[in-house]
Amino acid sequence: MRTGSGRLRGGVMRAASALWLALLPGLPAAAAPESVATALVVAVDVSQSVDDARFRLQMEGIAEALEDPSVIGAITGTPGGILFAMVTWADRADLAVGWRRIASRADAAAAAALVRATPRQAGEFTCLGQMFRTVAAGVLPALPVPAERVVVDVSGDGIDNCTDAGSLAEAHAALLATGATINGLPILVPGENDVVGAGAYRAPGYGLLPTPLPQERTSLEQWYRAHVIGGPGAFLLAAAGYGDFSRALRRKFVIEISALGR
Template identity: 80%
Template sequence: MRPIRPGLRGDLARTLRRVVRTGFAATTALLIGPTADGARAEPAAAAAVALVVSVDVSQSVDDSRFVLQMEGIAEALEDPGVIAAMTGHPGGTLFAMVTWADRAGLAVGWRRIASRADAFAAAAQVRVTPRQSGEFTCLGQMFRTVTASVLPAMPVPAERIVVDVSGDGIDNCTDPENLETERTALLAAGATINGLPILVPGENDVVGAGAYRAPGYGLRATPLPQERTDLTQWYRSHVVAGPGAFLLKAAGYGDFSRALRRKFVIEVSGLAPGRRDE
């Protein structure tokens, strides 16, 4: 085995410390060194936007609703207007998808969308996402997972970070104070949180009353104190936050794809200068 030159060990240690400080995997490009023609490899370009699509898959979301959500996200990614928005900035758009119920998981890892082919490849991956089991709607757990593991795994920096949260129920497994703590931590990580409540007449007209089995409550009424309100207002109070944050409603699962296409264009283009509800 050839010995490691003394200077090389020091260079490697300094590079690894830089990786830890930045938190972005892109800095590993510094380890590659010169290319075959002698030129030094350039780090990957930063993205304009990093978009985390965060999808409720709790017990209220049956198999048909799950398919409508996955197909809606895939159709949005394939929409010409969305593709134009995602690819219209230098560096394109970083895309990842999180599904959450009792726990949250990274269902589609970070992908750069800088071309139509990239967008269609991401859509294909969304369509084959397996169903995640779970009874409750643990929004606070999702916030924590995105803060602790999803954002630090971004392959390159982004000018803006957007977390797009959709669902048909309220958090029923996190104390309200802890929920706010987790949301605050996600905002401190640089994210804007937008909301897409899915309104199903006769199911989630009233939420948080504690005496009803509203969507997301599982088989039991929530043991947590929650105000009696409607889902849109609950999302305004407990989800939507950050610079340019906004809320856009879906009129049932059949409207999810339409609402998401519009929401993606607004989010990626940065067309929402302040809070807006639609």
């Protein structure tokens, strides 16, 4: 007959064994959820118009948004948190911060530290179409777990100036075909991008032949509505200059993570 002390010793041994297994590398004590509600890609323009000061304002703005109590509240109110990645883009698009789960204040602080430590990427042109292709072909397929909703949050202060209109539309359609939603955050800088779309320019890949910009004169917000945003629930929220970037992004994050109507 087994005594009470024998049962106690057996229970302690089983508990100790379970703890030992949980502490082994690669065997977490509790498995992470197999999916998340939202996977968020922040795609940031770092082209020639973005000097060092503007680059730092963008990186600090993203970090501050991740650390904001309202954003953390939206994240922690979602079972399993979110998946987060950051892409910087100019002549090419680079995955600056790879996919990571954010489910707590500590997770958000760790992601914000990575954003702040991101070095500035060299680049001259605003190759939006190239960024669309990179996200569709390289970033989204690398999602570590499925996401119910994928959001690509695009910010910038200019229109694409290295892709012809047909190729840009194809790249945009290919990204939307993945099921992603593309939201826009145009950065409006008075005296610099009040009017866009008129004139011509020279871009990489086209030699010395000028590739015409759209001939209609329009605002950056209208251009983003026509060529950037798309997908279920897509919306645009402009920043009134680089100093307003952090405020605008915080608001966007809460809407995107909470899946709220604008």
